[in-house]
Amino acid sequence: MKYTDTIIYGGMIVTMDPDFRILEDHFIAIDSGKILDILPRQQLKNFSAKKQIDASGCLVTPGFVNAHTHVPMSYFRGLADDIPLDRWLNDYIWPLEAKMISGDYVYDSSLHAAAEMIKNGITLCNDMYFHADRIAEAFTKAGIRIIISQAIIGHNFKKDPSEIAPLVDRMKGLYQDNPLVDCAIAPHAIYTCSKEILKACADAAKANDWMIHTHLSENQKELEDCLKEHSKRPLEYLESLGFLEAKCLFAHGVWLSGSEQKKLANAHAAIAMCVHSNLKLGNGIAPLKDMLQNSVKLAIGTDGVASNNSLDILGELGTLARLHKGINHDPTILSAKQAFSLLTIDGAKALGKGKDLGSIEIEKQADIAIIDIDNLATIPLYNPYSHLIYAVKSEMIRDLMVAGKLVMENRTLINLDEAEILNTAKSYKDKILQEIHR
Ligand SMILES: [Zn+2]
Known part of the structure; x- marks a missing residue:
């Protein structure tokens, strides 16, 4: 038996690896923040994980890279x-x-x-x-x-x-x-x-x-x-x-x-x-x-x-x-x-991070998005790339993981208080309006 932190199973894995492999009936084993292995589903019985994430009906993709922001x-x-x-x-x-x-x-x-x-x-x-x-x-x-x-x-x-x-x-x-x-x-x-x-x-x-x-x-x-x-x-x-x-x-x-x-x-x-x-x-x-x-x-x-x-x-x-x-x-x-x-x-x-990030490959960091496509806008599925560009909405992103840790699960933020963030934003509005009219 192999012990690991997290297993993601049941989804279609869009690896973005050099061969652009799309893997069905596979699971991803994650340990210490990295992708330990990507294996056929039959081998799941050989693994024991602290957390198991069921990605059935989902696309499992690398996390997204936003290359220019303020x-x-x-x-x-x-x-x-x-x-x-x-x-x-x-x-x-x-x-x-x-x-x-x-x-x-x-x-x-x-x-x-x-x-x-x-x-x-x-x-x-x-x-x-x-x-x-x-x-x-x-x-x-x-x-x-x-x-x-x-x-x-x-x-x-x-x-x-x-x-x-x-x-x-x-x-x-x-x-x-x-x-x-x-x-x-x-x-x-x-x-x-x-x-x-x-x-x-x-x-x-x-x-x-x-x-x-x-x-x-x-x-x-x-x-x-x-x-x-x-x-x-x-x-x-x-x-x-x-x-x-x-x-x-x-x-x-x-x-x-x-x-x-x-x-x-x-x-x-x-x-x-x-x-x-x-x-x-x-x-x-x-x-x-x-x-x-x-x-x-x-x-x-x-x-x-x-x-x-x-x-x-x-x-x-x-x-x-x-x-x-x-x-x-x-x-x-x-x-x-x-x-x-x-x-x-x-x-x-x-961004000079291609060695560690940007694809789902063994030894890379486990930065992963799980996108629920089990809905009217995305069924049936013929080509995951087609859906990702032309049909998927960001609201369908169910879970998000960085370095093997979930930062969003079922659309709920793990480390941040969304209600508090919204209240803070509202409190700044008046201050900004006062400054702009001064
Ligand atoms: Zn700019």
Whole structure:
């Protein structure tokens, strides 16, 4: 008899492994946070587990990866919509952040986002904001993974480039014993950071083997201003400052040229597409068809909820898949299987986590979503990828596990008090309205 922590049995396992195996009549044995084995059902009798999870009528998939977020923006959702990016930032978001943001505010709003991410199947997100230590604290309480990065931005970070390396040094040792938290370095964008700051970020990333997380080519104005000011396109400008010698996660990539895409494909760099944010802010549509042809490494992110306005990343993926078929008049672009890869294994790889996360494989971390498809919208089932992209709703995600521990069971959060989070959110509304009208 083999003793193990948890067994998941009875579901259809969408592994996202290199062979894209779909396993029926198998079970997953989980021990010490990792996937110990994946075996045919007949061998279940040889195992004894502390917890057995019956996934009958469910898809069992890797947890979802959200490759670009601003977690603490939860309370800014719906506050200012239907205006261009520069006005949205300058007239609303940045003044409000200057007045509202404190460590406690960030902690409360991050708990809210963590709860919402769990409900949407997300087990890892890549974040950029202020008071990153309080975000890490909230996500550790929630029990889900995050890559934090302290946003480096002109209006409240008028720093000397010599302050970048100490910032990294300060964060470096902090989370080495916390398996849920990792760090990156995040110059906000080329239009909010000086050339010297950007270069110092690239140098620090290279020296510490840290990922750079930044916005790139989000809208046409950024491209035009960059051409005017530096006589280079945004990625060429960053390349001249050493970015492409480091690991990079670029958010958006809406206005990338073919030659920029080829540079990206040859670098240790990926694009996190944020389709809903780009559409809503009128920034355009990332050239997915060309990026696929140019072998750019891709992932998907929600961006912050103030620009999205949702963390329903599965729904967002459905939009992405449909949109590019529509605008290219070609239904073969981005198959459902390719699309689901963006949310799982490709997302993990884009964040440098492909070795441990992103698929259900022996020895990998047990980050797993159990999705109940035993209902009108998803029966009968012919192809799980098809349902995941075109039919499944995030509300069907029944259980979610990170490192072998359930963080949601039967839609109930395990480590967080949902009622308390809702009450806290309500209490912030008046404070935010007072500040905005002051
Ligand atoms: Zn962003």
